[in-house]
Each structure stands twice: as structure tokens, then as C-alpha cells.
Amino acid sequence: MKYTSEARLYEIYRQHPRVRIDSRSVEPGDLFVGLVGTQVNGNAYADKALTRGAGFVIVDDPTVVVAGDERFLLVPDSLVALQGMAISHRKNQRMPALAITGSNGKTTTKELARAVLARQYTVHATPGNYNNHLGLPLTVLGTPKGADILVLEMGANHQGEVAELCMIGRPTHGLITNIGEAHLEGFGGIAGVIAGKGELFDYLSTNRGVAFVNANEDYLSEMASKNGRVIYFQDSEVPDQEVAAIEIKVFSVHPRIHVGFLSSTGELIEAKLNLSGQHNLQNVKAAICIGKYFKVPALDIAAALRAYEPTNHRSQYLETGAVTFFWDAYNANPSSVVAAMESFSANHKPADSVVILGEMLELGPIAGVAHREVAFQAGKAADTVVFVGEAMREPAREFQRPWFADSFGLTDWFWQQDWSGRTVFVKGSRGNKLERILQGAPVSQ
Incomplete structure (x- = not known):
């Protein structure tokens, strides 16, 4: 029984660009990937996916393949096949990809950045918390035609995971929100967190990408010291266009975050948000920096921040x-x-x-x-x-x-x-x- 080649898989994906890993969500024409998880073996649901109208199913268990049915695509490893299709697709994309990782605030920062960038561009961002070795390739494969920018959230609880996600998502720009006490068991302490999250800056350094660095957060400036293209942002009582960093004035963080930043003409633009707290302030500052770098007009940045409503049990x-x-x-x-x-x-x-x-x-x-x-x-x-x-x-x-x-x-x-x-x-x-x-x-x- 022959395995389907990577080139053939990608060709089929181009014809069936909706990829599903849950047979219950399959619609006519979808491409179903049968993944083996800790509780569910997706191979066992390949026939159900076909019954629901899937155009093809990718499986790594030859016993479920129906002889002569060309809709079954046999591979050595379904997860590797899924990730391989995403790698191929990302290589064919020309739009920039912004990767966001860190110990805290990844999803809030992603949503704020999405809101700001969407004022100027068509943005495709990680849905929900699809930020792991399954969610990120699905995000890449789900990129709609006409997208201008990808925003990819990258979660990790062990060293090597961010590096793996970078190989799939191929970020051109990246942000580490902070270094904190998250997943210490997997990372083996703060030094492990620094090394693991720092894999994003390592990738950007090797590939001439742009690193956004919050100069007010511990560790990050040092972690980016080897990067050739760095955009710093920081607090300032009197923001100045002449300094190297993007400066942001903080009026208050309670009961609502109130910030100001300069427009391209030097005017101080203010925004009050429906968020509070120092921890959320750092997320807001990151979104401002990203918006300014991608030349979103200052008034649009402020409007996006004011309109943002926290969801999904976050603040x-x-x-x-x-x-x-x-x-x-x-x-x-x-x-x-x-x-x-x-x-x-x-x-x-x-x-x-x-x-x-x-x-x-x-x-x-x-x-x-x-x-x-x-x-x-x-x-x-x-x-x-x-x-x-x-x-x-x-x-x-x-x-x-x-x-x-x-x-x-x-x-x-x-x-x-x-x-x-x-x-x-x-x-x-x-x-x-x-x-x-x-x-x-x-x-x-």
C-alpha cells in the first residue's frame, strides 16, 4: 500500500482548503485529517468524515483504508502530514506573519494587535487558543484569500516547542510579551522559560526578522541583544519622536487603562480602554507599537483600543x-x-x-x-x-x-x-x- 507524497497532499489541500480534525465538523468538500490523540483515534472516524461529505481523508492507519477508494490518503504520520501541508502553504505565502509568545498575556495581546491591524489590513489571526502544534498549522492552512497579515499566537510548555512552531509559521515579525512563572515544571525554571520563549527571537535573528521588545519588561532587551532588527517600546512621561524607541505615556491603569502616544505629526493621541491593571497595560503598549510599525494611523489605533472588549474569561x-x-x-x-x-x-x-x-x-x-x-x-x-x-x-x-x-x-x-x-x-x-x-x-x- 503506497504512501501519499507531500507534493500530492499539498495539491489536494489546494483543491480542498478547509481542513478538519474533528469529523463532527466536516462539511462537503473538506479535507479531514485523522489524528491519534490521548483519548481519540481520528483514523477511526475517517469513514464518518467521508459520509459527511469530506473530499479526502488523511490517515496513518492502513487498516482503515478501503481498497480502491482514492479518497483515502495514507501517510506515515498524520500529524507530520498536517504540519507539512502548513509548511508548504506558508512558504507560498508572501504576507508578513507576526508571532506572539510569552508567559502571560499572549491571547489578549494577539486580540489587541488583531483589532489595531484590522483598521488598515485584512488580518488572519489564531482563533481562540489554537496556539500549539495542532492549532498553529490549522491557522496557517485556514488563511483566507486576500489576507494581508497573519497574527500567530505560539504557546509552549517545553523548550523546543516555539522553535518547532516557528518552522511551521515562518514568522517575519515577533513579540515576547514577558517572562514569568508559567509552565515551570516543563521548562525547568526561569532560565528554561527564557531559553524556550527566546526561541522566537533566535528564529527572527537567523531569518532577518523584526523583534518587538518591551523595554519595561525584565529579560527581554537582553534576550534580543543578538537581533539585528529590533523595535523597542517603553513608557515616557513626555513621548518624543526623536528617540529610537516608540514611547507611550501612561496616564492611569486603574480603574481603566488610559494611555497616550504620538501620531506621525507629533500630536499626542489618547485612548481609554475597557481594561485595567499593569499587566494589561503591557499588552496595550505592544499593540500600539505594532500598529505604529505597520503604519496604522494613530487615530485608528486609538479607536481600535477604545472599542476592544475583553472576552473568554479574561479580565x-x-x-x-x-x-x-x-x-x-x-x-x-x-x-x-x-x-x-x-x-x-x-x-x-x-x-x-x-x-x-x-x-x-x-x-x-x-x-x-x-x-x-x-x-x-x-x-x-x-x-x-x-x-x-x-x-x-x-x-x-x-x-x-x-x-x-x-x-x-x-x-x-x-x-x-x-x-x-x-x-x-x-x-x-x-x-x-x-x-x-x-x-x-x-x-x-
Whole structure:
């Protein structure tokens, strides 16, 4: 039984440019790729994809191939085939690609950059959190005709992953949001995070790409020291067109971020956003820098920033019945938890606040110390503090706070309480599934 060549696969993709890896989402004419995951073997659903109208199916299990049916494309490894098609497609693209990685703020920065660039260009950006070895090639393959710029989010929890994503996405421009305490278990400490995230700057240096560098963040300037093409941005009380860096004036970060930056004619343009906090400020500054570099008019940059609304459980104020939540529970690591709590406590008195913290995952040896530290900081932010998850059990015992093993128990307890006049801050790693609190709200609320 013959394997299908890379050239043939790409030819078929060009004829069937909608690529699916979930047979349930297949529509007539799609190209289905059967991937083997930890829970699902996509090869087993190839026939279902054909029944739903797929033009071709790519599989790496010869036992599912129906003899004589040319719609089955057999390959040694379906994941390698998917990534190979994306590499071929990216090589044929001529538009610039902006890659965004970092410990915190990747998705918010991506969405802000997308909003700013979209004022001037047709932008294709990573949907949701499609930022890994599956999502990024799907993003590249999903590029619509007429796109001017790609914005690719790159997530990683081990060294080598960003380098692999760069080989697929071939970025021409790149930004590292920051270096923090995320995925320390996989990276092996801060030095490992620097090396892993720095793979983006390494790729750009080798390929004469442009690195955007936030001079106000630790580590980044040094990490970009070998790059030949660097655009710096930084805070300034009096922005100046004559300095090398793009300068941004910060009026406030609470209760809303308020910034100013210079237009091409030297006029100070201001924007107030529906975001707050120092951690979000860095994301906003990055979007301004990117917009100015790509020559988006200053008034359009400001308009895009003002119109931006946070979504997907990131720095959102949500009203559920009589309860107001400050919801930032998409993900969590020590630095992002502390930053978000500082932002929250700047606008809310401890007596009027409730803090719910879920455990932080993938911290490795520092997990115990890190959970104790964020638990201690939570006690300064709110009079009422609640912990969720096994790693929070000991801090809850030490500080004598309510503790729940999971979000099911938390939800049942939460809606039995009276939170009138209080604002509830929620933060935790994605695995805690803290959104169950919202789903469990009584109908009468």
C-alpha cells in the first residue's frame, strides 16, 4: 500500500482548503485529517468524515483504508502530514506573519494587535487558543484569500516547542510579551522559560526578522541583544519622536487603562480602554507599537483600543443575577495571579471583595511555595478568600480559609451564600473549570 507524497497532499489541500480534525465538523468538500490523540483515534472516524461529505481523508492507519477508494490518503504520520501541508502553504505565502509568545498575556495581546491591524489590513489571526502544534498549522492552512497579515499566537510548555512552531509559521515579525512563572515544571525554571520563549527571537535573528521588545519588561532587551532588527517600546512621561524607541505615556491603569502616544505629526493621541491593571497595560503598549510599525494611523489605533472588549474569561466584569464577578480564570501562574489581584484590589476594598483562587498547574518544585505566596497575597486583597484544588489544600488550612477539592463543591456552596454588595474575583488554571460557578447560578438570581 503506497504512501501519499507531500507534493500530492499539498495539491489536494489546494483543491480542498478547509481542513478538519474533528469529523463532527466536516462539511462537503473538506479535507479531514485523522489524528491519534490521548483519548481519540481520528483514523477511526475517517469513514464518518467521508459520509459527511469530506473530499479526502488523511490517515496513518492502513487498516482503515478501503481498497480502491482514492479518497483515502495514507501517510506515515498524520500529524507530520498536517504540519507539512502548513509548511508548504506558508512558504507560498508572501504576507508578513507576526508571532506572539510569552508567559502571560499572549491571547489578549494577539486580540489587541488583531483589532489595531484590522483598521488598515485584512488580518488572519489564531482563533481562540489554537496556539500549539495542532492549532498553529490549522491557522496557517485556514488563511483566507486576500489576507494581508497573519497574527500567530505560539504557546509552549517545553523548550523546543516555539522553535518547532516557528518552522511551521515562518514568522517575519515577533513579540515576547514577558517572562514569568508559567509552565515551570516543563521548562525547568526561569532560565528554561527564557531559553524556550527566546526561541522566537533566535528564529527572527537567523531569518532577518523584526523583534518587538518591551523595554519595561525584565529579560527581554537582553534576550534580543543578538537581533539585528529590533523595535523597542517603553513608557515616557513626555513621548518624543526623536528617540529610537516608540514611547507611550501612561496616564492611569486603574480603574481603566488610559494611555497616550504620538501620531506621525507629533500630536499626542489618547485612548481609554475597557481594561485595567499593569499587566494589561503591557499588552496595550505592544499593540500600539505594532500598529505604529505597520503604519496604522494613530487615530485608528486609538479607536481600535477604545472599542476592544475583553472576552473568554479574561479580565471581564460579569453580572450574574445579583453577583458581580471580576473574571480572569482562563489560566493562571504565580506572576499573573499576583498582577491580576493587584489590579483588582486597586479598585475594590477588601471588605467589599471576595477572592476565589483555583490551583495553578505545571509549577514543578516551586508549587508549594508559590501557592502559599498567592494565598497570602489574596488575604490582603479581600476579607473573604476561598481556595480550590489539591495544591490549595495546605494554604487553606494554614490561613484558615474555605477549601474545595473541585469546582463542583465550590459551586454548590457559593450559591448558598449572600454576596450582596460584594465583587467576586475569580482566578485559576484552566483545569479548575471555575466557569462552573457561572453555569450553576440559580434561575432566580
